[in-house]
Amino acid sequence: MSVPTDVSISVLRDVLRVYDHRFLQLDSLQRARLVEGTRRLIGDEGLSDVIRAALPASARLRAFCIQHGLLDELERLIRDEVEGGPAGAVVVGGRIYAMYPFLRGVPRQDVDITAEVGVEHRLDGVDWQGRRVRLRGAARLQRVATDRSSVEILLRDRATGREHRLPAPSRPAVPGGFELVTDPSEIPPGRYDVHIAATALGVRREARFGAVRPEGVRTGPQRRAVGAQDVTVYFTRGGYLALLVGREQENLSPFTRLLRRLLR
Known part of the structure; x- marks a missing residue:
């Protein structure tokens, strides 16, 4: 991906927002087209540190699944959120990390939800x-x-x-x-x-x-x-x-x- 700008970050954020209940309503062909277009937007190298810092954990995880072709995991991630079952979390060294047992190889910074957790x-x-x-x-x-x-x-x-x-x-x-x-x-x-x-x-x-x-x-x-x-x-x-x-x-x-x- 080229050097990120406020516009490119905003566009990617808006595209990833579509991966909610609307994504679940698409047929397999529509899903494949959307995922492929999003993968090109993300790029082969994945999210840069600048873009990663600008996105919430839910968007970072969607981008990870899309980049690596984890479509079943992507659907489960979205479905769990839509059905009101957010993942649990653990505290390690004062940081809070979301737990997704069905996702492997996710960078730690992508599941860091410290700034998003309230009371x-x-x-x-x-x-x-x-x-x-x-x-x-x-x-x-x-x-x-x-x-x-x-x-x-x-x-x-x-x-x-x-x-x-x-x-x-x-x-x-x-x-x-x-x-x-x-x-x-x-x-x-x-x-x-x-x-x-x-x-x-x-x-x-x-x-x-x-x-x-x-x-x-x-x-x-x-x-x-x-x-x-x-x-x-x-x-x-x-x-x-x-x-x-x-x-x-x-x-x-x-x-x-x-x-x-x-x-x-």
């Missing part, structure tokens, strides 16, 4: 237990099957970026499950976005938390006075979980402030 997470419930907040959910690295993982809830101050890290005890009955019960009275005043972090085999990933949740999870604001502070658990407009911590009077409406003065 799979779900919020199962949030409520108050007395003066403590309880969070229940699940989190784990995508595609990496291991029982040696840990979960943290991160409270990140929206104004300063300051973080409070809260280790979340596991719920053994739920894969990746956790339940955290925490006292927010020691958290300084501020507006905190809730993030979740999962760590396994030396690899850590984090994400905003709360938008992925089953129906029935309570999403209305939940406010409670905790010590000298007023704490509200709520969801942002984007659906993410957040925490507002203020001095007891700061978060109250004028009517509520007046009512509390009268009732003291």
Whole structure:
């Protein structure tokens, strides 16, 4: 292949995208023509390092199968993805590699999915237990099957970026499950976005938390006075979980402030 340009990389990426459910719908003659045209585009030497770095692992693997005439393996690769069965992965030296037992001789860099793996997470419930907040959910690295993982809830101050890290005890009955019960009275005043972090085999990933949740999870604001502070658990407009911590009077409406003065 000639020296790659942004245009040639874009063209190859677009061609390889056709190798999805549409490829499975082609007859044998149509498949052969498409594969042959793609093979000429890839070239005898295969993907250059520049092109390889610009493509996701799924496209690199398609290119490998096409270059080496592995049509049965190509079909299985596509069919597994279409049917929702992504390959598992292993962690080696801090890198994450997809596992495809039916593919032999694939360069390690073609199955390196380190940059593509995130954290799979779900919020199962949030409520108050007395003066403590309880969070229940699940989190784990995508595609990496291991029982040696840990979960943290991160409270990140929206104004300063300051973080409070809260280790979340596991719920053994739920894969990746956790339940955290925490006292927010020691958290300084501020507006905190809730993030979740999962760590396994030396690899850590984090994400905003709360938008992925089953129906029935309570999403209305939940406010409670905790010590000298007023704490509200709520969801942002984007659906993410957040925490507002203020001095007891700061978060109250004028009517509520007046009512509390009268009732003291």
